[in-house]
Amino acid sequence: MARVLCAWEFGGDLGHIRRLIPIALELRASGHEVCVAFRDSAFLESARAEGFEAFIAPLLRAPRMASQSPLSFSDILLNLGYDDARSLAGALRAWRSFYELVAPDVVVADYAPTALIAAREARIRRVTVGSGFSSPPLRDPLPALRPWIATDTNVLRALDDRLAASVRAALGAASRPLEPARELFEADAHLVCTFAEIDPFGPRDDVEYPGPQADGIAGPSIEWNTDDATRVFAYLKPRDPRFDAVLAGLRALDAEVIVAAPGLAAELARAASTPRMRVVGAPVNLDPLLARATLCVSHAGPGLAARALAAGVPMALLPQQLEQFLIARRIAAGGSAAMLSPEDAAPDFVAWLAALVARNDLREAAARNARAHRHHSFADATKSAAARISAVAAS
Amino acid sequence: MARIAFAWELGGELGHAMACNALARVLHGRGHRIAFIFRELHQLSFLTDTAAYDIFQAPVSVSEGHGVPIPASFAEILAGCGYDRPEHLAGLLGAWIALLDRCKPDIVVSDFSPTALLAARILGLRRASFGNGFSIPPRLTPLPAFRFDQPVPPERVAQADARALASVNGALARFAAAPLATLAEQFETDEDFLNTFPELDAYGVRPEAGYWGPRLSVDAGATVHWPAGTGKRVLVYLKRDLPALDALIDALARGPHRVAAFIPELEGARRERLAGPARIVSQQPMRLAPLLGECDLFVSQGGNVSVGTLMSGVPQLVFPSQYEQYLTARRLEQIGAGSWLAPDAPPQAVAQALERALLEPRYAAAAKAFARRYPKYSAPEQQRRMVLRIEEIVTRPSRWPALPRPGATPILTPT
Numbered sequence: 001m002a003r004v005l006c007a008w009e010f011g012g013d014l015g016h017i018r019r020l021i022p023i024a025l026e027l028r029a030s031g032h033e034v035c036v037a038f039r040d041s042a043f044l045e046s047a048r049a050e051g052f053e054a055f056i057a058p059l060l061r062a063p064r065m066a067s068q069s070p071l072s073f074s075d076i077l078l079n080l081g082y083d084d085a086r087s088l089a090g091a092l093r094a095w096r097s098f099y100e101l102v103a104p105d106v107v108v109a110d111y112a113p114t115a116l117i118a119a120r121e122a123r124i125r126r127v128t129v130g131s132g133f134s135s136p137p138l139r140d141p142l143p144a145l146r147p148w149i150a151t152d153t154n155v156l157r158a159l160d161d162r163l164a165a166s167v168r169a170a171l172g173a174a175s176r177p178l179e180p181a182r183e184l185f186e187a188d189a190h191l192v193c194t195f196a197e198i199d200p201f202g203p204r205d206d207v208e209y210p211g212p213q214a215d216g217i218a219g220p221s222i223e224w225n226t227d228d229a230t231r232v233f234a235y236l237k238p239r240d241p242r243f244d245a246v247l248a249g250l251r252a253l254d255a256e257v258i259v260a261a262p263g264l265a266a267e268l269a270r271a272a273s274t275p276r277m278r279v280v281g282a283p284v285n286l287d288p289l290l291a292r293a294t295l296c297v298s299h300a301g302p303g304l305a306a307r308a309l310a311a312g313v314p315m316a317l318l319p320q321q322l323e324q325f326l327i328a329r330r331i332a333a334g335g336s337a338a339m340l341s342p343e344d345a346a347p348d349f350v351a352w353l354a355a356l357v358a359r360n361d362l363r364e365a366a367a368r369n370a371r372a373h374r375h376h377s378f379a380d381a382t383k384s385a386a387a388r389i390s391a392v393a394a395s
Numbered sequence: 396m397a398r399i400a401f402a403w404e405l406g407g408e409l410g411h412a413m414a415c416n417a418l419a420r421v422l423h424g425r426g427h428r429i430a431f432i433f434r435e436l437h438q439l440s441f442l443t444d445t446a447a448y449d450i451f452q453a454p455v456s457v458s459e460g461h462g463v464p465i466p467a468s469f470a471e472i473l474a475g476c477g478y479d480r481p482e483h484l485a486g487l488l489g490a491w492i493a494l495l496d497r498c499k500p501d502i503v504v505s506d507f508s509p510t511a512l513l514a515a516r517i518l519g520l521r522r523a524s525f526g527n528g529f530s531i532p533p534r535l536t537p538l539p540a541f542r543f544d545q546p547v548p549p550e551r552v553a554q555a556d557a558r559a560l561a562s563v564n565g566a567l568a569r570f571a572a573a574p575l576a577t578l579a580e581q582f583e584t585d586e587d588f589l590n591t592f593p594e595l596d597a598y599g600v601r602p603e604a605g606y607w608g609p610r611l612s613v614d615a616g617a618t619v620h621w622p623a624g625t626g627k628r629v630l631v632y633l634k635r636d637l638p639a640l641d642a643l644i645d646a647l648a649r650g651p652h653r654v655a656a657f658i659p660e661l662e663g664a665r666r667e668r669l670a671g672p673a674r675i676v677s678q679q680p681m682r683l684a685p686l687l688g689e690c691d692l693f694v695s696q697g698g699n700v701s702v703g704t705l706m707s708g709v710p711q712l713v714f715p716s717q718y719e720q721y722l723t724a725r726r727l728e729q730i731g732a733g734s735w736l737a738p739d740a741p742p743q744a745v746a747q748a749l750e751r752a753l754l755e756p757r758y759a760a761a762a763k764a765f766a767r768r769y770p771k772y773s774a775p776e777q778q779r780r781m782v783l784r785i786e787e788i789v790t791r792p793s794r795w796p797a798l799p800r801p802g803a804t805p806i807l808t809p810t
Contacts, residue, residue: 090436
């Protein structure tokens with residue numbers, strides 16, 4: 001049996017551990033020895049409570065300046081601290097010592113590019129997992145993130161070169177000769193744990209699609225109270241500047257509404273609730289809600305978007321950042337969602353939401369999605385991702 | 396040969412990395428295996444001879460600093476470093492335990508690493524504290540306030556202590572470890588290398604036997620000579636993000652003084668503004684001993700380097716940029732060996748303070764008087780004894796009981 005390290009370096013929110021911990025559990029159930037390395041100390045205990053050795057991942061120093069609209073994956077990494085060869089050199093050294101300590105046979109990298117580069121140097125097998133955004137197509141140069149805006153190839157190549165030069169400087173004399181940036185992120189398998197049509201870079205041939213997984217962490221179960229009314233489920237971040245306006249819009253709908261707003265204080269959640277609208281300040285169990293929802297309002301996070309897609313629920317999408325924007329754009333193009341980008345002027349949310357509830361075209365497109373994915377098993381997705389990792393470990 | 400792990404968890408200064416490195420170099424030279432578990436990995440680039448060491452990331456809180464704005468006690472520092480919730484602390488503690496359990500060090504040398512000490516306690520590892528007064532609180536209940544510039548209500552100190560202790564015991568329960576009766580127990584060690592002078596101790600004077608003197612190695616770094624000339628000699632050790640740095644650069648560049656400066660990662664444009672025939676800007680830490688031998692003023696932010704250079708009898712100008720440094724600055728002021736300015740002092744104030752520090756003889760007189768107080772102090776002897784003490788600790792059996800590990804034989808095993 002193999003030793004597997006599951007690493008997560010960048011990206012916030014619960015999505016990464018909801019993907020990694022079920023995979024880690026599945027790998028352990030098949031007899032592998034698994035440990036995890038996370039950058040976010042707040043999530044270490046959830047892994048340890050499952051019985052995993054949970055290490056902190058080596059950290060990069062936050063850059064002094066970052067570009068507001070990164071053009072490519074290279075640009076994103078430069079923004080995350082890769083421009084700083086001193087810091088990157090330290091982190092790569094720490095990954096190297098860490099690999100010597102835990103001797104993994106395979107590194108599973110969920111948005112963990114430094115873990116990937118260090119594993120490449122140490123000639124350790126590696127698998128990337130994610131929802132697509134963190135494993136971009138490995139072309140030369142790495143592609144523009146906004147294909148609808150013309151981006152000069154030379155600009156992209158210059159970003160790749162800056163990234164590769166910084167990595168080379170950080171690795172020092174022992175590193176392999178300079179290669180295109182894309183080679184740094186090559187792996188034995190790239191597992192995109194979502195549907196191909198909402199992979200921000202998909203569909204594509206050079207990755208595998210185990211599809212979206214079951215939730216690793218189930219929240220409290222809430223049930224719909226009514227049978228006949230319109231039922232709207234919303235999953236919103238309380239810090240979003242549009243939060244209060246959206247909540248007011250939801251409250252005015254002639255519908256039963258359930259709002260999950262993780263992080264919202266209990267007293268604020270209570271105050272925002274009405275007899276027909278329940279607001280909870282925590283993640284909730286999605287399955288019973290999506291099964292009977294007539295509209296799902298969210299920021300187009302990859303996990304919820306995939307589940308709503310498979311459940312055949314029309315969506316109102318309010319992406320907060322680029323990854324969500326790319327996902328929302330794809331779902332909207334497929335016909336089952338309307339979206340508002342962060343730059344769009346806030347509409348009258350009462351009218352906007354009421355109109356979406358009434359739209360037949362959204363419902364029909366959503367029903368087509370449900371039919372297309374009716375054979376997808378969320379539980380089996382975790383199993384097939386774990387099986388693929390096992391196969392890489394055994395290869 | 397022993398395995399010696401240096402843990403640096405809190406406090407963000409090159410001084411921590413430099414101090415660990417100076418001690419580690421000697422220990423490594425004597426055949427011991429060294430691991431650095433550091434919070435800031437970029438500092439490695441300023442250290443020499445670490446190629447043979449194991450390097451690890453220290454578990455640190457992602458939300459660090461979201462606690463009390465100006466802490467008054469160690470417990471209030473902990474509140475902002477993962478000790479806000481038992482669950483968060485348990486994650487950090489678990490990460491330290493995982494790492495130390497794998498590394499199996501014979502001793503953990505803790506530089507401002509309270510959670511590493513807690514993990515070492517659970518694992519029954521030998522451990523030593525290594526730092527200035529600020530990072531090694533007196534083991535009292537509650538852990539006392541270190542602020543002396545304004546009164547701190549006793550109930551505030553007690554409440555912070557109780558909150559941190561509750562988090563610690565909540566976390567310990569998740570590891571089936573016995574609770575602590577007091578937060579002070581977390582800081583129990585085989586030795587406290589209290590590396591400062593009683594006069595500079597953030598907590599005020601403790602029993603003298605506990606002081607080991609400053610821990611700066613003035614003999615490490617690049618060799619730099621004072622430029623030829625007749626100007627006064629100003630030694631500068633600052634960080635590039637000090638708000639008053641531009642004002643100081645301008646004042647020095649205008650003036651007749653000779654300068655030797657180390658400002659890590661100083662941008663090219665500012666380096667060019669400061670550098671000149673009489674002004675050297677080093678890109679590496681400088682060997683301080685020869686420079687301090689004939690120096691008129693030492694300018695720093697009040698970190699380890701400030702305390703460490705005090706025995707040279709050179710007066711100081713300090714720009715304290717966080718609370719620990721502020722306490723050091725106030726102590727320097729008390730003994731008369733230096734003056735201090737706010738980190739964002741306006742240009743005119745910076746220029747005036749620089750001239751005053753160089754012209755007024757009282758600072759130099761007080762600095763020289765302080766140096767004469769400890770005539771027998773010798774940095775090499777201090778280091779020799781610290782190394783011997785560490786070797787003495789690791790050759791004895793650990794006095795700390797280890798908790799049974801998961802999978803250990805049950806106490807009652809029926810046959």
